[in-house]
Amino acid sequence: xxxxxxxxxxxxxxxxxxxxxxxxxxxxxxxxxxxxxxxxxxxxxxxxxxxxxxxxxxxxxxxxxxxxxxxxxxxxxxxxxxxxxxxxxxxxxxxxxxxxxxxxxxxxxxxxxxxxxxxxxxxxxxxxxxxxxxxxxxxxxxxxxxxxxxxxxxxxxxxxxxxxxxxxxxxxxxxxxxxxxxxxxxxxxxxxxxxxxxxxxxxxxxxxxxxxxxxxxxxxxxxxxxxxxxxxxxxxxxxxxxxxxxxxxxxxxxxxxxxxxxxxxxxxxxxxxxxxxxxxxxxxxxxxxxxxxxxxxxxxxxxxxxxxxxxxxxxxxxxxxxxxxxxxxxxxxxxxxxxxxxxxxxxxxxxxxxxxxxxxxxxxxxxxxxxxxxxxxxxxxxxxxxxxxxxxxxxxxxxxxxxxxxxxxxxxxxxxxxxxxxxxxxxxxxxxxxxxxxxxxxxxxxxxxxxxxxxxxxxxxxxxxxxxxxxxxxxxxxxxxxxxxxxxxxxxxxxxxxxxxxxxxxxxxxxxxxxxxxxxxxxxxxxxxxxx
Amino acid sequence: xxxxxxxxxxxxxxxxxxxxxxxxxxxxxxxxxxxxxxxxxxxxxxxxxxxxxxxxxxxxxxxxxxxxxxxxxxxxxxxxxxxxxxxxxxxxxxxxxxxxxxxxxxxxxxxxxxxxxxxxxxxxxxxxxxxxxxxxxxxxxxxxxxxxxxxxxxxxxxxxxxxxxxxxxxxxxxxxxxxxxxxxxxxxxxxxxxxxxxxxxxxxxxxxxxxxxxxxxxxxxxxxxxxxxxxxxxxxxxxxxxxxxxxxxxxxxxxxxxxxxxxxxxxxxxxxxxxxxxxxxxxxxxxxxxxxxxxxxxxxxxxxxxxxxxxxxxxxxxxxxxxxxxxxxx
Numbered sequence: 001x002x003x004x005x006x007x008x009x010x011x012x013x014x015x016x017x018x019x020x021x022x023x024x025x026x027x028x029x030x031x032x033x034x035x036x037x038x039x040x041x042x043x044x045x046x047x048x049x050x051x052x053x054x055x056x057x058x059x060x061x062x063x064x065x066x067x068x069x070x071x072x073x074x075x076x077x078x079x080x081x082x083x084x085x086x087x088x089x090x091x092x093x094x095x096x097x098x099x100x101x102x103x104x105x106x107x108x109x110x111x112x113x114x115x116x117x118x119x120x121x122x123x124x125x126x127x128x129x130x131x132x133x134x135x136x137x138x139x140x141x142x143x144x145x146x147x148x149x150x151x152x153x154x155x156x157x158x159x160x161x162x163x164x165x166x167x168x169x170x171x172x173x174x175x176x177x178x179x180x181x182x183x184x185x186x187x188x189x190x191x192x193x194x195x196x197x198x199x200x201x202x203x204x205x206x207x208x209x210x211x212x213x214x215x216x217x218x219x220x221x222x223x224x225x226x227x228x229x230x231x232x233x234x235x236x237x238x239x240x241x242x243x244x245x246x247x248x249x250x251x252x253x254x255x256x257x258x259x260x261x262x263x264x265x266x267x268x269x270x271x272x273x274x275x276x277x278x279x280x281x282x283x284x285x286x287x288x289x290x291x292x293x294x295x296x297x298x299x300x301x302x303x304x305x306x307x308x309x310x311x312x313x314x315x316x317x318x319x320x321x322x323x324x325x326x327x328x329x330x331x332x333x334x335x336x337x338x339x340x341x342x343x344x345x346x347x348x349x350x351x352x353x354x355x356x357x358x359x360x361x362x363x364x365x366x367x368x369x370x371x372x373x374x375x376x377x378x379x380x381x382x383x384x385x386x387x388x389x390x391x392x393x394x395x396x397x398x399x400x401x402x403x404x405x406x407x408x409x410x411x412x413x414x415x416x417x418x419x420x421x422x423x424x425x426x427x428x429x430x431x432x433x434x435x436x437x438x439x440x441x442x443x444x445x446x447x448x449x450x451x452x453x454x455x456x457x458x459x460x461x462x463x464x465x466x467x468x469x470x471x472x473x474x475x476x477x478x479x480x481x482x483x484x485x486x487x488x489x490x491x492x493x494x495x496x497x498x499x500x501x502x503x504x505x506x507x508x509x510x511x512x513x514x515x516x517x518x519x520x521x522x523x524x525x526x527x528x529x530x531x532x
Numbered sequence: 533x534x535x536x537x538x539x540x541x542x543x544x545x546x547x548x549x550x551x552x553x554x555x556x557x558x559x560x561x562x563x564x565x566x567x568x569x570x571x572x573x574x575x576x577x578x579x580x581x582x583x584x585x586x587x588x589x590x591x592x593x594x595x596x597x598x599x600x601x602x603x604x605x606x607x608x609x610x611x612x613x614x615x616x617x618x619x620x621x622x623x624x625x626x627x628x629x630x631x632x633x634x635x636x637x638x639x640x641x642x643x644x645x646x647x648x649x650x651x652x653x654x655x656x657x658x659x660x661x662x663x664x665x666x667x668x669x670x671x672x673x674x675x676x677x678x679x680x681x682x683x684x685x686x687x688x689x690x691x692x693x694x695x696x697x698x699x700x701x702x703x704x705x706x707x708x709x710x711x712x713x714x715x716x717x718x719x720x721x722x723x724x725x726x727x728x729x730x731x732x733x734x735x736x737x738x739x740x741x742x743x744x745x746x747x748x749x750x751x752x753x754x755x756x757x758x759x760x761x762x763x764x765x766x767x768x769x770x771x772x773x774x775x776x777x778x779x780x781x782x783x784x785x786x787x788x789x790x791x792x793x794x795x796x797x798x799x800x801x802x803x804x805x806x807x808x809x810x811x812x813x814x815x816x817x818x819x820x821x822x823x824x825x826x827x828x829x830x831x832x833x834x835x836x837x838x839x840x841x842x843x844x845x846x847x848x849x850x851x852x853x854x855x856x857x858x859x860x861x862x
Contacts, residue, residue, distance in 0.1 A: 050809075058678060060677075198671075199649070202649050206649065349675075350647075350648050350649065350673075350675070351674075351675040351677060351678045352672075352673065352674045352675055352678045353648065353649075353671070353672070353673045354670075354671070354672040354673075355670065355671040355672070356669070356670050357667075357668075357669045357670070359626075359627070359669065360592070360626055360669040360670050363626035363627050363807065364626070364807060364809065366627075367626075367629065367805060367806050367807035367810070368806065368807075368810075370805050371801055371802045371805045371806040371810075374801045374805060375797075375798040375801045375802060378794075378797045378798055378801055379794055379797075379798060382790075382793065382794050382797065383794070386790055419809055419810060420738055420741055420810070420813065422806075422810075423802060423806065423810055423813055423814065423817075424745075426798055426799075426801075426802055427745065427795070427798070427799070427817070429798065430791075430794050430795040430797075430798040430799075431749070431752070431791075431795065433791070433794055434752070434787075434791040434794075437787050437790045437791050438756065438787055441784075441786055441787040441790075445783065448547075466759065467755070467756055467759040467760075470704060470755045470759060471751075471752040471753075471755045471756055471759075472752070473700065474697060474700065474748055474751035474752050474755055475748040475749070475751075475752060477693070477696050477697060477700060477748070477751075478693055478744045478745060478747050478748030478751075479748070481689050481692050481693045481696065481744060482689065482741055482744050484689070484692075485685045485686070485688055485689035485692070486685075486689065486737070486740070486741065490737050490738070490740065490741045493741045493745075494741070497745070497748075
């Protein structure tokens with residue numbers, strides 16, 4: 001084993017050359033990296049947010065809230081449909097996923113059922129099947145509800161849509177290199193490196209941007225009754241930014257889904273306003289509604305807040321309109337951005353946020369680099385003191401190759417290097433010399449039992465190998481568990497540790513074999529220096 | 533060759549003959565007491581759970597270098613907001629690694645029904661009012677739902693780690709070795725928890741990573757001793773088991789010391805120069821490495837004596853199990 005074989009020399013040299021090629025972009029500035037010829041690798045170390053600064057947001061899609069809303073809309077649809085068919089209802093009971101209607105007069109039972117069945121056939125879910133069904137319960141009662149399949153798919157679709165919408169919003173805000181990933185069933189992770197403003201990020205994703213146009217309830221006593229706590233079943237009490245209350249009909253005339261484009265404009269007084277354009281369906285509905293309600297006020301509502309409540313002067317049939325309100329240029333353009341990006345299907349709740357400034361990240365890198373350098377020096381000094389310049393020096397050279405290979409592997413896989421990852425790196429150095437220690441100690445044992453230099457060195461490598469493999473496999477198991485259960489930085493640590501286990505066994509064993517093999521051939525020693 | 537200077541190994545005796553097993557009983561009692569104390573400590577006074585595991589917010593507040601950040605005023609300002617348990621702790625500056633009184637960590641709870649962002653903004657403005665302009669460098673907020681999951685995942689990771697290690701050792705070695713190894717692991721994990729409680733360290737995700745690494749290192753150490761033990765059991769068929777154990781530990785002792793010393797030295801460097809974020813992590817690891825080394829000698833190997841090992845290969849155990857007393861089982 002100690003015989004100097006050609007393939008080992010080639011392997012060590014090749015890994016050194018490839019390692020250097022892959023590792024060296026990490027010491028360059030980004031500009032220098034760009035200037036590298038195309039055939040050279042140019043990926044440097046991929047620093048985690050804790051090292052380069054940035055924001056991490058874990059958002060949860062509020063699926064139950066969205067289901068609630070959808071059921072509320074369904075109730076309103078039922079109410080309006082039955083009223084249009086002049087069917088009197090004695091009661092409506094909300095239940096999970098739908099509503100149970102009690103028809104007031106038995107004679108209208110069939111008519112009511114038919115109306116609702118027709119309605120259910122209009123809405124088609126993602127599976128191609130109707131997503132709502134009507135069923136007679138007897139006793140004048142009809143159940144109208146979302147199918148189980150529709151309820152189940154709402155969650156999954158909501159997360160996909162949310163990711164889409166968040167991506168569009170962040171793209172148009174111009175922030176670069178933001179990673180948006182799905183986590184688990186109903187979570188989204190946003191990682192924004194560098195100097196980006198975390199508050200802006202949260203504002204961008206924290207708003208649902210649900211825009212609706214609804215009629216204002218103009219019954220003479222309606223608002224006062226509602227303020228006294230008697231809100232009619234088909235209306236809701238909302239406020240504007242100043243806290244002025246509005247009683248608004250629940251039925252949505254047109255919503256943001258029907259917008260094709262929004263832009264920043266100016267009103268008559270030259271204050272910022274938002275111009276919008278409906279699609280054909282929206283234009284038709286808006287035209288009908290405005291024609292029927294001339295002279296009455298309607299409310300423009302964004303995320304449950306009334307933006308403005310203008311009175312309809314004339315039927316608006318062209319599908320164009322303008323929203324005026326207390327906008328500044330900045331707030332208007334942010335809103336335009338949100339509207340064009342589309343509404344989130346459900347509110348996103350921030351469950352976890354971690355913000356690290358770039359300076360803090362730079363300090364962490366400096367501390368990490370200093371500790372790595374000092375840790376390295378400590379190991380070098382100790383190994384040379386322990387085993388002398390020859391054997392100690394050989395393990396130091398193995399350690400250097402190990403360091404190069406770790407940086408190379410991290411750059412190649414673009415695995416994230418985190419602060420605990422740096423600690424993992426330093427720990428890897430300490431454990432890397434363990435392989436050398438095991439081999440050397442074994443050689444000493446064998447030499448003391450009277451074997452020749454060659455025989456004891458050979459036995460040292462051979463017999464220590466099993467122990468080295470066993471001992472490192474345990475570290476791998478620990479790293480694997482961290483990978484399975486750990487969050488962000490811990491995974492970074494686990495990955496560094498894993499790479500370190502492979503590179504350290506490779507470099508400490510192989511470099512020692514090649515260098516000591518060469519020494520054996522050239523120096524032809526009579527005694528093993530470390531065995532004296 | 534004149535190159536081989538004055539190696540330390542010459543200072544260590546060539547061959548040691550410590551009778552480790554002889555003292556195992558005493559150490560077993562000591563270990564057992566410490567382990568029990570550590571486990572009790574985990575419940576009373578209990579672990580100092582960080583925001584990773586109990587939810588809430590932590591932010592770093594710093595004045596420019598040289599200016600003093602008044603911790604009392606800071607504490608007063610945040611406490612006045614009625615945000616549950618507020619902790620204010622002065623730390624070393626990140627850029628100079630010196631504690632000049634200009635930097636602190638503030639931790640507080642975020643009420644369940646309130647918006648995280650709004651609460652953080654309220655805290656920031658209260659702080660500015662109380663102590664003037666400050667910089668915020670690291671802000672973390674963890675919701676109660678996520679923190680609950682992180683805690684259960686962390687506990688799960690530790691449990692799975694111990695179980696996998698047992699399976700691994702039981703697969704590679706006779707099963708008695710597996711029990712010895714796991715006893716050693718539990719001992720190491722318990723005592724490391726004890727240190728975390730004793731030093732009132734904030735128990736965070738990083739410390740779970742440290743504990744898992746301690747488990748890995750402790751196993752690594754145990755495996756080296758067990759490997760030699762297995763080899764010597766084959767080599768010296770008639771030597772009493774306790775002598776084989778002593779011999780194996782002695783033979784691997786210089787390796788144990790050299791690797792342990794390099795690792796601990798490097799971790800001390802990390803604790804001193806690695807900055808605040810890594811201090812708890814590296815102290816925990818350094819302690820765990822020392823404990824792990826001790827346990828491979830005094831917990832893992834002697835426990836094998838309690839069961840004895842089948843050395844004939846034919847199913848008959850020729851080593852008489854030696855009673856060490858119940859105290860040696862942590």
